[in-house]
Amino acid sequence: MNMNNNVCQDLTVLSCRPTGDPSLVNLVLSSPGWTCRPGQFVMLRPSGWGPELIWPRPFSVCDVSEDGLRILFQVVGRGTRRLAALAPGDTVAVWGPLGRWFRIDEDRPNLILAGGVGIAPFVMLARRDRTDNLSMLFGHRLGLEHYPYGEIAARIESEAMQQKTPADIADFEKVLAGRIEALAGKGQVLACGPEPMLKVVRKYCLQFGTDGQISLENRMSCGVGACLGCVAKTISGDFVQSCVHGPVFDVRDIELGA
């Protein structure tokens, strides 16, 4: 398998099924013939889409192997609704792997902070050989059985907290703060989840001086650095394409809007 062969290809849908809850879907496409690193993503555009939905949609690679390319996505709008209606045999244009990945610090503990469908990129991370320096804290809204939490927890030390109420969210934030503080100078966090959660993670990383990487989900159009629609603001004030310079950034390198 080629690590860098990110051409555009038509892959076939092998399966497309809700994980249990209709809003969370597992999509498996035929093998793209490449592998990639956790945190990298692909752009998807089903060949059946007419011009009504112009853009492809970006998704983290949940896992990839000879068996296929696996995507875990949440139904949030028109595009994901139409993706959820894909059937085996349909074809999807796929380009990738794209962007930068989560870099593991092999000498120190790496704490995964995943929120909801943000757990996706960590499935392939948990599959790596060395797992003793990895652990995960997972915040979730739906029942745990809807997420690939079990797969990850079977390989690395994991803990899950469900958030159903504002009080639950406040509790989760407290735990996040504690974990981030505890790692200050001792390890790093790797975060993927909804933007409010990323802001919290960034805040505490900066406050406690803890190292961290976060994966942004800016709106994207091209995925290849051309449209300048997905830019993130660096602390030096530059706008850089998050599809090329991200989606995974060092928490210290970028700003996050209020």
Next chain:
Amino acid sequence: MNMNNNVCQDLTVLSCRPTGDPSLVNLVLSSPGWTCRPGQFVMLRPSGWGPELIWPRPFSVCDVSEDGLRILFQVVGRGTRRLAALAPGDTVAVWGPLGRWFRIDEDRPNLILAGGVGIAPFVMLARRDRTDNLSMLFGHRLGLEHYPYGEIAARIESEAMQQKTPADIADFEKVLAGRIEALAGKGQVLACGPEPMLKVVRKYCLQFGTDGQISLENRMSCGVGACLGCVAKTISGDFVQSCVHGPVFDVRDIELGA
């Protein structure tokens, strides 16, 4: 059943299957609760269509009963391609029955002239009680088994001619001319088919003074007489909506472009 209740309703797809050739599709929708006359039509717009295809599509009622609303259509463009992909359980907005129908002359012979998918409206006509004053000449491109020819031929005197080459078409035109001439002053023709065929029918009707009705397939947008996009030119020079004043017109009342 109400003859005139042409409200707009959501009907369910019961089946949607090629007749044998992929370009010719039989669509059966749940019963609309009304019946209609041969030559009347409905407007269809699947609820799954986004704004990409703005317009509904007009189709003759092939048959309608408690068992459902049957449409026979040919795949010619984007809309019919998407209609052909309907699956049982999908819903389709349907309004109708719309427009004017073929009026049978009970005292004289009525010869149906059908071309290709233009056979559709005559399926329900052949189902009526009295059939001794009906007969049909059918011109077709695909094998006869792909059309509902057998259903009709089982009830009324029918004859079919296949056209595969320009020579076949010239032959068909000769036969049409002969039949139309033979009916002059003695009966009428009822024609539905591709526009070139309708022009031929009109030409000979006028030439021989034979009574006739033809069903136009002008492009339609609303189907209810509002957009003025489907107009036909009457011999007095007025533009009249073919969705309301047609689609079935007396050959003597309208002009047909060159």
Next chain:
Amino acid sequence: MDQTVNLGSLTLANPIITASGTFGYGLEFMRYGDLSKLGALCLKGISLAPREGNPMPRIAETPCGMLNAIGLQNVGVEKFLKEKLPYIPAGATLIANLYAQTPEDFGELAAIFAGQDKISALEINISCPNVREGGVQFGQDPLMAAEVVGAVKKRAGAKPVIVKLSPNVTDVRVIARAAVDAGADMLSLINTLSGMAVDIRTRKSRLANVVGGLSGPAIKPVALRMVHQVAQAVNVPVIGMGGITCAEDVLEFILVGAHAVQVGTLNFMRPDNAFRLVEEVRALAESLGIGSWDEYRGTLKV
């Protein structure tokens, strides 16, 4: 939530108006809903003399939109008053849409409608891209626009006058201000964008008229931008339209400053759509906790 909208002297039960040329004389839709439930109906454009319109083909489908070049086919005002108006049920709020080729003829039409009790307001179409004379040429020149508006106002009596603006201009605010200065009681926009579609095989335009007017969801971003600009530039009520297909779209226009909206192409997608929209808009507004349209209108944060 009370759906009432006040447009100066014209009060509508709700903000949904069917757009001219897309709802016939209302009669065509009586089977599909109760006309009195609509905010109002803008009737098909009416001229002094009957017009036969443009040759066929007149319509073409385009991505998320359509082109039309009907050419203002209509029965003429006399026949309209005799054969159409009496049959429109009394409960419906009607707006006449006027088309003429000279300011004088516009005035003449206004005078005729001024005496019609069933007509609640006049909309003057100075923005039709599909007719050679008097259409968009009035709508692209502020002086000519003002002249037409003046001629209509002089003879419109107590009827509020709505001026329908063309989007085919460099700065829509210039025409908007000219119309208001000349006495327009309200503005409506946008009419269709001038466009074309061609067939690469026959090498012909898909419209006999060659050019036509683009409507439908494709034009919504342009319409929203222009309604936003005009609502900020003038002090009269603005009626927004262009590509509305759902309740969210209606609220978008109100958010950028429209008092009411018109829906056109939507009526072709399904003949009961306008009636359904009235209910959907009510439900959406209530689910968002909007207390009144006055409270929500023009609250876009910029």
Next chain:
Amino acid sequence: MDQTVNLGSLTLANPIITASGTFGYGLEFMRYGDLSKLGALCLKGISLAPREGNPMPRIAETPCGMLNAIGLQNVGVEKFLKEKLPYIPAGATLIANLYAQTPEDFGELAAIFAGQDKISALEINISCPNVREGGVQFGQDPLMAAEVVGAVKKRAGAKPVIVKLSPNVTDVRVIARAAVDAGADMLSLINTLSGMAVDIRTRKSRLANVVGGLSGPAIKPVALRMVHQVAQAVNVPVIGMGGITCAEDVLEFILVGAHAVQVGTLNFMRPDNAFRLVEEVRALAESLGIGSWDEYRGTLKV
């Protein structure tokens, strides 16, 4: 069929050009195809000084289209020449897209590019709706347009100058003629239509810049109409664009009079689309029995 297109002194291997701002500096697409197979590449708009562009969000999806308000973010001409241009493979035909806020700065940029062997032509962008100064204001006024074109021509040396026109005008032919009279060697059109999209819940525009430029299939009818008008009004080659997504669309633009086309939003739908389009256009033209582009161009029957 020979796909060659002659645009005055500029000869292209085929009529497909990637549109400015949608294909980066070409480098972003090298993985997806061979740049030398394209007719040409219009590079991302370049200004004298670097520009950081507009705040986020900058893009929004609309029915059959998209809005962008990038605000011409670019590294500036100096950095472009040092860090980008050398890496674009030699076989590619490059067109620089120039943006400035004054005629003088436009001239300055032209002078810099006049000396660049790798650049085959200059396209001047007087039609960007997303910048406050110097953008569309030059493109909406014939006198200002002429002034910019004159300033560029004076210093462009032997490079052909393409003037990119705005669709946000009452009569695009007026600006087209002004540009040609001032020395434009070619015209390209259309740039984006000014538009908006808003969020009814947050009550904010979907673009931080409030307004943006509409591109994609939604605008194709407007683009075809304007290209048709301009091709009849001027005697220089016209490059058509706006909403092209397939080979049929390309032929439509050539049928109404375009010498070549640009494809923009298409590149976002799939990064190898422009490369595939070159082959699809060839196949379609051959299947229609077209002998040469000169034979087919402008043959619309009206």
